Amino acid sequence: MDIDQPSSSAVFATALVLPKIDESNTMDNKPPKERLVEVLDILESKVEKLRKEASLLEEERDKLLATLDSVRHADLMNQLDENDADDITRYRDRIANRCQTVEVHVLTHRDQMQEEALFQVNHLIDILVMDLRNDHEAARQRCLSYVNACSSIMIDGIMDKKFESALLGCTLDDQKRVKKRLQGLLTYFERFFVQSFD
Incomplete structure (x- = not known):
């Protein structure tokens, strides 16, 4: 089954949500610097929101990996026979490896x-x-x-x-x-x- 890639028009539509510098607007009486500062203020708030959301994703990924690690040390593992323990370990490792394919870094x-x-x-x-x-x-x-x-x-x-x-x-x-x-x-x-x- 093919996965539809987002069309260039869909990507363009998303970009339209961001503020634009409308240099053709002669009705705006604000000085050029003030108009540019307004756009930059909006973009700065969006960047901070992006950093916050990325930090939350980074934290969520770490929590998932920590929980997966706790499965390895759970008392229930000691109650399994060797074959079942191997099955659970392979399943856990597969999920952990999949989780580690997600990389989110917020640089400080x-x-x-x-x-x-x-x-x-x-x-x-x-x-x-x-x-x-x-x-x-x-x-x-x-x-x-x-x-x-x-x-x-x-x-x-x-x-x-x-x-x-x-x-x-x-x-x-x-x-x-x-x-x-x-x-x-x-x-x-x-x-x-x-x-x-x-």
């Missing part, structure tokens, strides 16, 4: 100091994730202290000053992403903590 411009701060923040989070295997409760407490460093509202009064200092050196976009990542990790840690006592 950073100076050298912001790059170094983000590297330090990611390094601390990576250590936190690795420590989950050794001491789950200590990792959960440290994750909580990192979440508190991202927020004005403290939970249990614990905050990691080293992490906060590194985070403050990051761009605002990176700070928001780190906060979402840590909140997701904390939810995972707490779910894991509850399951381990069931």
Whole structure:
């Protein structure tokens, strides 16, 4: 079955939604600079909307991959015989590979100091994730202290000053992403903590 490609007229019609510079409009008494600034203001808001939507897509893709990864470690996998476990693993891998064919990147411009701060923040989070295997409760407490460093509202009064200092050196976009990542990790840690006592 053939998939219809969008016609050039359909693409053109979509482009018409964007603002145009109408140089033939002699009735517009605004100075040329003001007319151009109005168009650029509209385009800037559309670019910011595009970045926001792309960031949400990027986040959704990461959540899907994380959920697919959790299938691999689910207790239910241990209840399957070898053949069924292989079937489930192949099915999971096929979906994960398909998900990884989607690439969405929203670039954030950073100076050298912001790059170094983000590297330090990611390094601390990576250590936190690795420590989950050794001491789950200590990792959960440290994750909580990192979440508190991202927020004005403290939970249990614990905050990691080293992490906060590194985070403050990051761009605002990176700070928001780190906060979402840590909140997701904390939810995972707490779910894991509850399951381990069931």
